[in-house]
Amino acid sequence: MVIHIINGPNLNLVGVREPEVYGNRSLDQYLQELADEFPQHTIDVYQSNIEGEIVDRLQQVGFDDCGIVLNAGGYTHTSVAIADAVAAITAPVVEVHISNIYSREPFRHKSLLSPVCKGIVAGFGLDSYRLALLSLFSQTTKTTLRQ
Ligand code: CA2
Secondary structure (H helix, E strand, O other), rough: EEEEEEEEOOOHHEOOEEEHOOOOOOOHHHHHHHHHHOOOOOEEEOOOHHHHHHHHHHHHHOOOEEEEEEEEEHHHHOOOHHHHHHHHHOOOEEEOOOHHHHHOOOOHHOOOOHHHEEEEEEOOOOOOOOOOHHHHHHHHOOOOOOO
């Protein structure tokens, strides 16, 4: 399965700035290790600080047979355009946050994206990405229970 990870503004600074909130590991390095862990899947990573480019990326990949992990960063709380793009595409989108947005400032408690996403993973540090990937894999991988 192809998984597209789409990261929004400032996520390129994770591991470099504000380690008390986002940790001190580089997100690029973490995602590379994650891709190495699942060689049977293709994991593509895209990051942009620009709202319209995130909309473009969602439209580019969102009609393919794929899954999308979306951390829209600060646009999570403000972007009608990204919410509209997520609602328009056919691929399942899992919303991801490194931090627990509900334990932070009140303006982070509202996500415009959650209502149009398949599910949400937040607050597990960089492992939020891992959990989101696993949720998408489990939709396509058939598990047989032997008793
Ligand atoms: O917890 C998350 O993953 C967030 O999506 C991260 C966003 C924030 O605006 C959301 O409310 C929650 C911020 C992206 C990272 O921003 C940084 C800013 C300074 C230093 C390092 C990262």
